Amino acid sequence: MVSVGILALQGDFLEHAEILKELNATPVYIKKHSDLEKVDALIIPGGESTTIGKLIEYKNLGPHIQRFVDEGKPVMGTCAGAIILAKEVRDRVVGITNQFTLKLMDISILRNAFGRQRESFETTLWIDSLGEVRAAFIRAPAILNAWNNAKIIGYVEHPAIGKAGAAAIQNNMLALTFHPEITQEKKVYSYFLNLIKK
Numbered sequence: 421m422v423s424v425g426i427l428a429l430q431g432d433f434l435e436h437a438e439i440l441k442e443l444n445a446t447p448v449y450i451k452k453h454s455d456l457e458k459v460d461a462l463i464i465p466g467g468e469s470t471t472i473g474k475l476i477e478y479k480n481l482g483p484h485i486q487r488f489v490d491e492g493k494p495v496m497g498t499c500a501g502a503i504i505l506a507k508e509v510r511d512r513v514v515g516i517t518n519q520f521t522l523k524l525m526d527i528s529i530l531r532n533a534f535g536r537q538r539e540s541f542e543t544t545l546w547i548d549s550l551g552e553v554r555a556a557f558i559r560a561p562a563i564l565n566a567w568n569n570a571k572i573i574g575y576v577e578h579p580a581i582g583k584a585g586a587a588a589i590q591n592n593m594l595a596l597t598f599h600p601e602i603t604q605e606k607k608v609y610s611y612f613l614n615l616i617k618k
């Protein structure tokens with residue numbers, strides 16, 4: 421049975437655990453770097469990316485997550501977690517922000533991309549290699565750009581922003597701007613678990 425870490429510093433880490441159990445994976449909450457030694461893959465959940473970033477910095481988890489990725493272990497960031505993976509974070513006020521992120525994925529991401537009136541919505545979108553996926557967007561970011569090995573593999577259409585990147589992959593890392601745990605979208609988890617090297 422595979423073990424999947426869920427970064428449990430802030431945000432909705434509990435919900436991921438239930439789905440992982442249904443798929444016969446063992447969820448492990450990650451609060452300090454030694455917890456990473458116990459797991460085959462890592463989920464960075466949604467929440468508040470500035471808070472999660474500060475806690476990652478405070479606990480000095482960055483170099484350990486970097487090593488985890490270098491070892492070829494899969495990492496999935498959802499919503500705020502996708503922001504945490506991004507090399508460049510933008511917002512509509514300051515442009516490029518200086519908030520802490522792991523800078524592991526060659527993507528540029530815009531925080532709170534969908535405007536105030538429609539901060540939250542649920543929709544079905546197409547993600548290459550996954551097919552149709554039910555996705556919940558909550559004060560979600562949008563992936564604006566991907567370079568080098570990173571590739572946008574799914575888009576969402578929305579009046580506030582037009583066509584925007586909703587999913588990107590770079591080797592063993594997956595960034596999703598939505599919450600698959602809210603729609604309990606098992607396709608996402610099965611795909612992610614399949615990235616674990618046997």
Ligand SMILES: NC(=O)CC[C@H](N)C(=O)O
Pocket residue numbers: 465466467468469470498499500501503531532558559560561
């Ligand atoms: N649901 C979420 O994870 C929201 C992300 C949040 N708006 C941020 O920028 O951190």
